[in-house]
Amino acid sequence: MPGATILIADDDRAIRTVLTQALARLGHDVRTTGNAATLWRWVEDGDGDLVITDVVMPDENGLDLVPRIKKLRPDLRIIVMSAQNTLLTAVKATERGAFEYLPKPFDLRELVSTVERALTQPKPAVASEEAADAEEQLPLIGRSPAMQEIYRVLARLMGTDLTVMIFGESGTGKELVARALHDFGKRRSGPFVAINMAAIPRELIESELFGHEKGAFTGATTRSAGRFEQAQGGTLFLDEIGDMPIEAQTRLLRVLQEGEYTAVGGRTSIRTDVRIVAATHRDLRQMIRQGLFREDLFYRLNVVPIRLPPLRERTEDVPSLIRHFLAQVARQGLPLKTIDPQAMDRLKSYRWPGNVRELENMVRRLAALYAQEIIGIDVVEQELAEVAAAGTTVVEAPAGEGLGAAAERHLKEYFTAHGEALPAAGLYDRVLREIERPLISLTLTATRGNQIRAAQLLGLNRNTLRKKIRELDIQVVRGVR
Numbered sequence: 212m213p214g215a216t217i218l219i220a221d222d223d224r225a226i227r228t229v230l231t232q233a234l235a236r237l238g239h240d241v242r243t244t245g246n247a248a249t250l251w252r253w254v255e256d257g258d259g260d261l262v263i264t265d266v267v268m269p270d271e272n273g274l275d276l277v278p279r280i281k282k283l284r285p286d287l288r289i290i291v292m293s294a295q296n297t298l299l300t301a302v303k304a305t306e307r308g309a310f311e312y313l314p315k316p317f318d319l320r321e322l323v324s325t326v327e328r329a330l331t332q333p334k335p336a337v338a339s340e341e342a343a344d345a346e347e348q349l350p351l352i353g354r355s356p357a358m359q360e361i362y363r364v365l366a367r368l369m370g371t372d373l374t375v376m377i378f379g380e381s382g383t384g385k386e387l388v389a390r391a392l393h394d395f396g397k398r399r400s401g402p403f404v405a406i407n408m409a410a411i412p413r414e415l416i417e418s419e420l421f422g423h424e425k426g427a428f429t430g431a432t433t434r435s436a437g438r439f440e441q442a443q444g445g446t447l448f449l450d451e452i453g454d455m456p457i458e459a460q461t462r463l464l465r466v467l468q469e470g471e472y473t474a475v476g477g478r479t480s481i482r483t484d485v486r487i488v489a490a491t492h493r494d495l496r497q498m499i500r501q502g503l504f505r506e507d508l509f510y511r512l513n514v515v516p517i518r519l520p521p522l523r524e525r526t527e528d529v530p531s532l533i534r535h536f537l538a539q540v541a542r543q544g545l546p547l548k549t550i551d552p553q554a555m556d557r558l559k560s561y562r563w564p565g566n567v568r569e570l571e572n573m574v575r576r577l578a579a580l581y582a583q584e585i586i587g588i589d590v591v592e593q594e595l596a597e598v599a600a601a602g603t604t605v606v607e608a609p610a611g612e613g614l615g616a617a618a619e620r621h622l623k624e625y626f627t628a629h630g631e632a633l634p635a636a637g638l639y640d641r642v643l644r645e646i647e648r649p650l651i652s653l654t655l656t657a658t659r660g661n662q663i664r665a666a667q668l669l670g671l672n673r674n675t676l677r678k679k680i681r682e683l684d685i686q687v688v689r690g691v692r
C-alpha cells in the first residue's frame with residue numbers, strides 16, 4: 212500500500228530522519244514530531260494511516276497514548292519502539308493494543324517489513340476494546356509478584372542466547388515460558404521445536420534428537436532429520452529432561468560442549484546453532500545423587516534457572532486466569548460465562564495440585580457442562596467434590612488405614628514370605644514398579660479411563676502417563692468405575 216500517511220513521534224531527531232528516508236523511499240507520506248501532544252493532535256484530526264511512536268517522550272509516555280488512540284480510532288495501527296527493552300514494555304504495548312513492539316536499536320529492514328504488514332494485514336472484523344480481550348494476546352497471564360519476577364527474568368533474557376532451565380510442577384506453564392523466551396527473543400524468526408523426553412520410547416530418543424541415516428538400525432528405511440536439525444537457527448525445547456536416559460544424556464552433553472554432532476549411523480559432523488531451553492518437574496539434584504542424572508549435564512543446562520511457582524503460591528492470579536480461559540472457550544463457540552464472587556473465593560482457596568492445567572480443564576467443564584450464565588458456589592463445590600471423590604478412591608486405603616501403613620504391612624509380608632530367597636539386587640526399583648502398576652491402574656479406574664484427569668490426580672505429565680500405560684501394559688477401560 213504505497214502512498215500511506217505515516218505519523219512518527221520520537222524525540223530523537225536521528226531516528227526521525229532515518230525512518231523518514233526509509234519510508235519515503237517506499238512511496239509513503241511521512242510526518243514526524245518530537246512530542247506526544249502533536250501526535251495526538253494529528254490523530255484527533257483524523258490524519259494518518261499508521262502511527263509509529265517512541266515510549267519515552269518529553270511530554271507524555273507513548274504507551275499511555277496507545278489506549279487513547281485505540282479508543283478514538285480503533286482501526287489505526289500503532290507500532291511502538293522503545294529502548295527500554297523489557298518484556299513488560301513489550302507486554303504492555305501489546306496489551307494496550309499496539310500492533311507491534313520493536314525494541315531499539317532495531318534493524319531498519321525489520322521496521323520496514325513491520326510497517327508493510329501493519330498497512331496490508333486485514334483488520335479483525337470487530338476491534339477489541341475489552342481489557343479482557345487485550346489480555347488474551349498476552350502469552351502469560353498473571354500479575355502476582357511471583358509472576359512479575361518471572362517476567363523480569365524473561366525480560367533480561369530477551370536479547371541473549373543463554374541456556375535456560377525451567378523448574379516447576381506439572382501444569383505450571385513451563386512450555387509456555389519456553390515459547391515466550393523464543394517468541395520475544397532474538398531467534399523469534401527461527402523455528403521453535405519441542406521434544407518431550409517422557410513421550411518418546413527410550414531407545415528412540417537419540418535418533419529423534421540427532422536424526423539417523425538410512426539403515427542406521429532396523430526400521431530406519433530413510434534418512435531422518437533430528438530435532439536439533441529442525442531447530443537450526445531457532446530454539447530447541449527439551450521438555451521433561453529428567454526422563455532422558457543416561458546414554459542420551461551423555462550424547463547431549465557432548466553436543467553442548469562441542470557445538471556439533473553426528474546423526475545416528477552418520478559420519479559427518481553437523482554444527483548446531485540452537486538455543487536450548489530445558490524443563491523438568493523432577494528434583495534433578497536428587498536424581499544426580501541417585502545417579503540418574505549427569506551432574507555435568509545439569510550444570511551445562513542450568514545456566515539460568517527459572518522456577519515457576521505452583522498456582523497455590525500465587526492465588527491472586529486465579530481470577531485473571533479464569534477470565535482468560537472463559538474468554539478462550541467463548542471464542543470457541545461456547546457462551547461467555549462469569550463466576551460469582553463467592554465461587555471465585557472458593558476457587559482461590561483450592562490447592563490446584565494440577566496447577567494452571569487443572570484450572571484450565573475445570574473452566575472448560577464449567578463452561579461446557581452447566582447451563583447457568585453465572586457460575587455460583589454450588590456448581591463449583593460439585594466440581595471440586597468430584598475431583599476429591601476420585602482422589603480419595605485412589606489415595607486412601609480401606610478401613611482408614613493410611614497408604615504408608617498399608618505399604619509397610621505388605622512389605623513386611625513380602626520379607627517374611629521370601630525369607631532367604633530375597634532377590635539379590637534391584638529390590639528398590641522392583642518394589643516401586645510393583646506399586647506403580649496398581650497405582651496407575653486404580654487411578655484410571657477411578658477416573659473412568661479419563662487419562663487427563665488421571666494425570667492430574669497423579670501429578671504426572673500426560674505424556675509420562677501415556678508412556679507408563681504403554682510400558683506397563685495397563686488396559687484402559689473407559690466409562691467403568
Ligand SMILES: Nc1ncnc2c1ncn2[C@@H]1O[C@H](COP(=O)(O)OP(=O)(O)OP(=O)(O)O)[C@@H](O)[C@H]1O
Binds near residue numbers: 351352386387450
Ligand atoms: N500463566 C499462564 N497463563 C495462561 N495460561 C497458562 C499459564 N500457565 C499455564 N497455562 C496453560 O496451562 C496449560 C499447561 O501449561 P504448560 O503445558 O506450559 O505446563 P507445563 O509446566 O509445561 O506442564 P507439564 O510439565 O505437565 O508439561 C497450557 O494449556 C497453558 O497454556
